[in-house]
Amino acid sequence: MSKQTVVQLDRVNKWYGKYHALRDIDLAVAKGETIVICGPSGSGKSTLIRCLNNLEQHDEGGIKICDITISENVKDIEKIRRHTGMVFQHFNLFPHMTVLDNCTFGLRHVLGMPVSQANEVARDLLNKVKIGDQEQKYPGQLSGGQQQRVAIARALTMSPDIMLFDEPTSALDPEMISEVLEIMRSLSKDGMTMICVTHEMGFAKEFADRIVFMEAGSVIEISPPEEFFVKPKTERAKVFLDQILAH
Amino acid sequence: MNDLNFTGKPIEAREPAASQLSINRVVEWVKRNLFNSWFDSIITLLIILLLGTVLPKALDWLFFSATFSGAGRADCSPDAACWIPIRQYIDYYIYGPFPESEQWRVNSAFAVGLFAFPLLFTQRIPQKIVIGYILFLPVLLWVLLKGGFIFEDISTSALGGLTLTFFLGIIAMCLSLPVSILLALGRQTKLPILRWICVGYIELVRCIPVITFLFMASLVLQLFLPGGVSIDVLFRVLFVLIFVSAVYKAEIIRGAIQAVPKGQIEASYAMGCGYWKTMAYVVMPQALRNSVPALISNFIGLFKETTLVMILGLLEVMGAVKATFNNAEWLGLHAEGPIVVSAFFFVACFSIAQYGAYLERRIRRTKH
Ligand SMILES: Nc1ncnc2c1ncn2[C@@H]1O[C@H](COP(=O)(O)OP(=O)(O)OP(=O)(O)O)[C@@H](O)[C@H]1O
Ligand SMILES: [Mg+2]
Numbered sequence: 001m002s003k004q005t006v007v008q009l010d011r012v013n014k015w016y017g018k019y020h021a022l023r024d025i026d027l028a029v030a031k032g033e034t035i036v037i038c039g040p041s042g043s044g045k046s047t048l049i050r051c052l053n054n055l056e057q058h059d060e061g062g063i064k065i066c067d068i069t070i071s072e073n074v075k076d077i078e079k080i081r082r083h084t085g086m087v088f089q090h091f092n093l094f095p096h097m098t099v100l101d102n103c104t105f106g107l108r109h110v111l112g113m114p115v116s117q118a119n120e121v122a123r124d125l126l127n128k129v130k131i132g133d134q135e136q137k138y139p140g141q142l143s144g145g146q147q148q149r150v151a152i153a154r155a156l157t158m159s160p161d162i163m164l165f166d167e168p169t170s171a172l173d174p175e176m177i178s179e180v181l182e183i184m185r186s187l188s189k190d191g192m193t194m195i196c197v198t199h200e201m202g203f204a205k206e207f208a209d210r211i212v213f214m215e216a217g218s219v220i221e222i223s224p225p226e227e228f229f230v231k232p233k234t235e236r237a238k239v240f241l242d243q244i245l246a247h
Numbered sequence: 248m249n250d251l252n253f254t255g256k257p258i259e260a261r262e263p264a265a266s267q268l269s270i271n272r273v274v275e276w277v278k279r280n281l282f283n284s285w286f287d288s289i290i291t292l293l294i295i296l297l298l299g300t301v302l303p304k305a306l307d308w309l310f311f312s313a314t315f316s317g318a319g320r321a322d323c324s325p326d327a328a329c330w331i332p333i334r335q336y337i338d339y340y341i342y343g344p345f346p347e348s349e350q351w352r353v354n355s356a357f358a359v360g361l362f363a364f365p366l367l368f369t370q371r372i373p374q375k376i377v378i379g380y381i382l383f384l385p386v387l388l389w390v391l392l393k394g395g396f397i398f399e400d401i402s403t404s405a406l407g408g409l410t411l412t413f414f415l416g417i418i419a420m421c422l423s424l425p426v427s428i429l430l431a432l433g434r435q436t437k438l439p440i441l442r443w444i445c446v447g448y449i450e451l452v453r454c455i456p457v458i459t460f461l462f463m464a465s466l467v468l469q470l471f472l473p474g475g476v477s478i479d480v481l482f483r484v485l486f487v488l489i490f491v492s493a494v495y496k497a498e499i500i501r502g503a504i505q506a507v508p509k510g511q512i513e514a515s516y517a518m519g520c521g522y523w524k525t526m527a528y529v530v531m532p533q534a535l536r537n538s539v540p541a542l543i544s545n546f547i548g549l550f551k552e553t554t555l556v557m558i559l560g561l562l563e564v565m566g567a568v569k570a571t572f573n574n575a576e577w578l579g580l581h582a583e584g585p586i587v588v589s590a591f592f593f594v595a596c597f598s599i600a601q602y603g604a605y606l607e608r609r610i611r612r613t614k615h
Contacts, residue, residue: 055513074521081519092514096532096613106518109528138613151514158518 343407
């Protein structure tokens with residue numbers, strides 16, 4: 001492979017009690033790639049993406065992020081988390097902080113950057129997600145789309161190498177979805193490595209380099225979008241696509 | 248979202264024009280709220296009757312027929328309040344037996360203590376400074392009122408009245424919150440031994456009456472200490488007040504910690520923040536905000552519990568007032584003392600409650 005591999009999963013397994021949530025997952029993501037993970041509800045998409053920054057712990061196999069292997073070592077895990085930014089379905093902004101303070105949180109408390117410098121970095125990114133004029137508001141005073149844009153800016157402040165998105169538009173009203181997708185598009189264009197769990201097939205068609213289709217804890221297909229949408233390899237993927245595209 | 252105009256300031260609701268507030272609307276309000284049904288009407292009439300008979304008598308007893316000045320008991324009417332002893336002993340109620348030449352220290356203590364109040368209300372001063380001041384206040388009060396550092400020592404028996412109430416109340420309030428935060432975190436931690444200690448401590452202490460601990464602090468503790476060593480009774484009383492009320496606060500805070508959504512912690516972890524920083528900057532601030540109403544009630548309760556030290560012979564304001572009414576001259580006046588004490592506690596506790604209400608308003612402003 002010509003490009004550097006930044007995410008490497010090697011036969012990853014995970015159980016919730018007796019429930020086998022991830023089965024032998026193998027995946028390698030190159031720098032700059034945009035990966036879309038899709039699949040029916042309960043297939044393990046969230047579990048997989050949350051294992052990448054150790055919000056969930058996998059039980060077997062290896063996960064390597066930017067050449068750091070996930071282990072019990074807390075320092076390593078914190079390092080991995082600094083290399084990855086995560087955007088959640090429900091934004092998870094800190095409601096007791098202003099938009100600006102949300103975005104300087106990591107810079108101040110994790111990197112120990114002085115406030116004025118942190119504010120500068122954060123303002124720059126808030127402008128990039130077109131929300132610079134709302135920096136003194138609290139998250140509760142913003143619309144869902146605006147909150148999600150702030151959440152993306154907050155994750156970007158740590159200048160991550162990889163961005164993880166877990167259904168970033170699923171909690172949004174339709175008219176706000178596009179404003180968030182637009183930000184994701186420009187990130188993808190700028191060469192950010194992205195792993196997105198999403199049902200936005202339009203985004204997947206246009207920007208994904210590869211699509212990972214999951215079912216019952218296994219990855220059953222990895223194809224470029226032109227193949228996946230036109231000629232899915234499995235019957236299950238075909239049914240899934242029919243269902244999701246029927247809307 | 249709020250109604251916002253172009254300057255970004257909330258649009259204020261307009262006052263209705265004065266002419267609209269006519270008699271009609273008053274009548275309308277009275278009809279709707281006081282005489283809505285025959286049952287409402289009866290209740291309203293009964294209350295009016297009750298107030299009509301009791302209120303004039305009460306006001307008469309308290310003020311109109313009451314005696315405010317005079318030489319002694321002989322000047323007082325037996326059918327109305329006699330405020331003469333209150334005026335006579337007011338200095339004693341405030342300063343207790345504190346040496347007169349040192350009373351400026353009490354005044355300074357009141358000043359630095361009450362200064363915390365505007366400090367808590369302002370948003371101009373950085374929070375760190377306010378918290379620092381609150382944590383430093385107990386030391387300041389101890390030095391001013393009890394001595395140490397450059398100040399002459401004052402014997403414990405010289406502390407009394409409002410001075411003592413203030414001393415115990417403020418110090419206990421300032422220190423019990425940090426202790427309770429640590430207890431709540433301890434009860435949440437994954438370290439088993441620490442968790443068991445915290446759980447055991449909380450369960451034990453909250454099932455035993457405070458007054459028992461106060462007795463034990465003064466008597467039992469002495470049994471365990473090697474002969475000759477004694478800890479100042481004020482110190483022991485404070486210890487009990489702080490560590491008992493912290494238990495209730497810890498449970499309030501623990502509940503509020505659990506109510507903080509898991510996603511908040513995950514968002515913080517996902518940025519590489521560790522456990523302690525996540526607790527300090529993400530979880531605790533939200534938990535404390537959510538527990539304001541319950542914590543304020545607890546603070547009010549704690550402030551009033553300072554009256555219990557009376558049983559150890561410490562004459563805080565209630566004890567001081569009671570003592571003066573044991574004077575032969577004023578024997579038999581039962582109501583005046585408690586009324587004055589009630590008035591004082593009401594003012595103090597209502598102020599605490601107002602601070603709580605202010606905090607809630609401030610927190611609400613960050614939502615919607
Ligand atoms: N904390 C947990 N404890 C037990 N089971 C869990 C837990 N989290 C997830 N699961 C189970 O693991 C499976 C995969 O869950 P996951 O959230 O990864 O699915 P998903 O593909 O993200 O689904 P969705 O599209 O609904 O978000 C589900 O069957 C779920 O019930
Ligand atoms: Mg999911």
